[in-house]
Amino acid sequence: MSESGMSFSRRDVILTTAGGVSVAGLSGNAAATDRVEVNVGFDNAAGQAAATNAATEVKRQFAFDAMTIRLPLEAAENLAGNPNVRYVEENGTMRALDQTTPYGVEITDADVAIDDGNTGDGVSIAVLDTGIDAQHETLEENLGEGWATDDAACTTDCGGGPFGGGNDIDECLEEWDDDNDHGTHCAGTAAAADNGAGVLGVAPDATLHAVKVLQCDGSGSFDDIAAGIEWSADQGHDVQSMSLGADSDSDVVSDALEYAADKGVVMVAAAGNSGPCTDCVGFPARHPEVIAVSATDENDDLADFSSTGPEVELAAPGVDTLSTIPRDDYDEFSGTSMACPHVSGAAATLIADGTTDREAVRAELKEAADDIDLEENEQGDGRLNVAAAVDSDDDDDDEDDDDGEEAESVSVVTGDATEVGETTATLTGEVTELDGVDDADIGFEYGESGGDLPNAVDAGTVSDADAFDATVDGLDADTEYEFRAVAETPEDDDEGAVLAFTTDEEEDDGGDSAPVIDGFDVTDDSNPQWTRHTVDWAVSDEDGGLDSVTSEQLEGGTVVDSVTSNVSGDSADGSHDLESRGTSVDEVRLTVTDDAGTETTETQGV
Structure with missing residues (x-):
């Protein structure tokens, strides 16, 4: 390992950029020839080719430059050192966040929203879980197309209850039928139909899609979770409800979340059941693109099992909540798993009401939440209020003014900043309500983060x-700005939530020269059992931006061992010891990379 502890070599653990998994943790006491299953993210075609060539089996190919493969442990170690590979992680598992059940339609005023005609009609909710009962009396009419991974497909030979087995x-x-109960329970909370049978969901006219990524025991591998997120996003689903999680992050799941965010999907996840604690929100709930939901009870007290932390954005009922289970049955479960689909259903209701931008939906839900006097890391912006989010409440929204005419009303939400450059950005917003007046003046207020918003457009x-x-233009490069949308009529005004963006770094007009290999000497110290080479190297870069130096043994073009050192400045030198067993190494390759990603490579035959 290099002096900085950040480079990869044959002797290093396999690391990822988000808290990786060691080879020992990945393989236990496995021999170097044992096969392991890993998720690999790559930067370019060379990285993809390296992963494909190293694999004994390609299990899954993603659309976002990643794949899941099986390969020998030693090959996984070598692949981790490839400069074109972003990460190599163990294909770990997630589990359903499982405790016990719902009741929360009334406390969140979802019933008020429903009475006012806000039912989620025309909006799709993907439930990434253990599946959904395909024939339940209060779910069947709302079911759309479902999907299951091969590993998670429904089975009839798994027993032991909803959380200890099937x-x-x-x-x-x-294939997406529910063999556990957990997914069906979450689906009922989000969108059980208003058909006179069983329970009522938050968005009773939304379409439910079972995305079965968890097996009958409630667990699912990282790549299965990522595949479900990807499939749902490709179908154009509006909301993804994820009552599942893990303690550790996953790069391949993060890739999938960002892929779905780019397609405009609103993603909601359970915060986790690790409470009492103060900073323990699980993954994927803690991912920046996901709305993390904690759990409360019917008295608006925090559930003692609920995970909390700065990533929590909303609280929702998650203690003894009543919902659907297979077959035409009902039960009470508790957990942040039960809180999550309340928010998923609310997101669908808001989208159906006309708020379609994913960040606008997020902001509107947070702005409308009720402060229930919990700490911010416990409730986020507050406990969910569905009716307030769609401007439906117990009072008459169409109050008359003193002349008997309808009063003016305007509501606005802030959207994402788009087309952000070094000195410019496009700010977006949406007027979600305009009543009693012909038009409203709209615009934005903005300024550097941490201060007022002194500028207007x-x-x-x-x-x-x-x-x-x-x-807006005239911005400073590499600077964080805050902004909000504003709207005004002669008698009313409103402002959206304050959001942030960061301008791009200023490009170096001087260009970037390629690094240079000044010295490359190979010494052979092999014996009948081991192929060993010592590489003495010297490199330089006139821009002063050296980043890394990698030495590799090649057998027929395949890397069998590699060592990488992190370097900096305008020159560096050093040596690498390479060794491999039972190989016929025919070349040694040296690669130097600068901080702009420019590479220079030389190869010597041995």
């Missing part, structure tokens, strides 16, 4: 609820 169903009606006027944007 539900021992007699028949799998679909006009975005014109709107005559109906609609999205709008404006471009």
